[in-house]
Amino acid sequence: MKLNRPERDRMDIGLVPMINVVFLLLIFFLMTARLVPPPPMDILAPEANSEAARRDADTLYLSRTGTLAFNAVTGEAAVMDALAQWTQTCVACPLDLMADQGASARDLTALLSQLGAIGVENIALVTVQK
Amino acid sequence: MRPSLTPMIDVVFLLLVFFMLAAQYSREATLTVRATPQSISNTPYVGPPRLVDVTPEGLLLNGVNMPRDAVTAQLSTLMEAPTDTILVRAAQGVSVQTLVDLLDHFTDAGFPNAALVEARE
Numbered sequence: 004m005k006l007n008r009p010e011r012d013r014m015d016i017g018l019v020p021m022i023n024v025v026f027l028l029l030i031f032f033l034m035t036a037r038l039v040p041p042p043p044m045d046i047l048a049p050e051a052n053s054e055a056a057r058r059d060a061d062t063l064y065l066s067r068t069g070t071l072a073f074n075a076v077t078g079e080a081a082v083m084d085a086l087a088q089w090t091q092t093c094v095a096c097p098l099d100l101m102a103d104q105g106a107s108a109r110d111l112t113a114l115l116s117q118l119g120a121i122g123v124e125n126i127a128l129v130t131v132q133k
Numbered sequence: 134m135r136p137s138l139t140p141m142i143d144v145v146f147l148l149l150v151f152f153m154l155a156a157q158y159s160r161e162a163t164l165t166v167r168a169t170p171q172s173i174s175n176t177p178y179v180g181p182p183r184l185v186d187v188t189p190e191g192l193l194l195n196g197v198n199m200p201r202d203a204v205t206a207q208l209s210t211l212m213e214a215p216t217d218t219i220l221v222r223a224a225q226g227v228s229v230q231t232l233v234d235l236l237d238h239f240t241d242a243g244f245p246n247a248a249l250v251e252a253r254e
Binding site for chain 2: 025026028029033048050053057058065099103105109111112113115116118119126132
């Protein structure tokens with residue numbers, strides 16, 4: 004029995020456009036990808052109309068139950084220590100604050116004034132567009 | 134000699150799939166938040182008191198309970214410039230989402246400078 008194989012040259016010609024497209028897709032995803040480490044806790048950011056883009060800043064997390072996390076450190080005392088050191092090494096750096104939408108607003112306020120006391124300014128709350 | 138294309142295509146596909154899966158396409162944005170100590174040292178508070186209390190039951194402007202639109206309307210009469218600081222104080226039992234809704238509303242209404250103050254027990 005003789006199978007009707009396609010000629011080798013014709014197969015190569017069909018391959019080139021596909022490779023082009025795949026490269027284009029690859030470059031697209033390379034350029035647009037933002038690889039952010041996932042939050043250490045289950046956090047649902049509050050919804051807002053704000054459109055200010057998220058910056059490339061270190062992120063402080065406040066969970067629904069009031070637990071704090073920052074750069075692989077959890078627990079209020081440890082996080083505040085880590086932040087105090089962070090302000091020494093990274094002077095006037097912006098800080099992103101990702102608070103759960105169900106967290107207590109009073110906890111958030113208290114946290115902000117603690118951050119102000121150790122000299123962290125330029126704080127932005129992470130929100131999700133509606 | 135023409136090198137074989139197949140291994141290269143394999144690698145490119147792997148990279149493509151990796152970036153497609155790892156990319157985060159959330160609609161994340163940010164909202165600037167301030168606490169009072171810094172804001173007062175930078176720009177001193179001027180004009181009549183503008184203290185908005187957020188409680189689970191509703192809003193209070195300088196201690197008077199009123200709906201949100203009334204708060205906004207009253208606030209504009211209490212401000213010399215739209216950039217004047219508004220103090221926002223959240224009561225026990227108010228969620229971050231409720232607070233953010235209000236801050237968002239003030240920003241939309243043209244009052245970008247709300248500062249969060251702590252309730253004193």
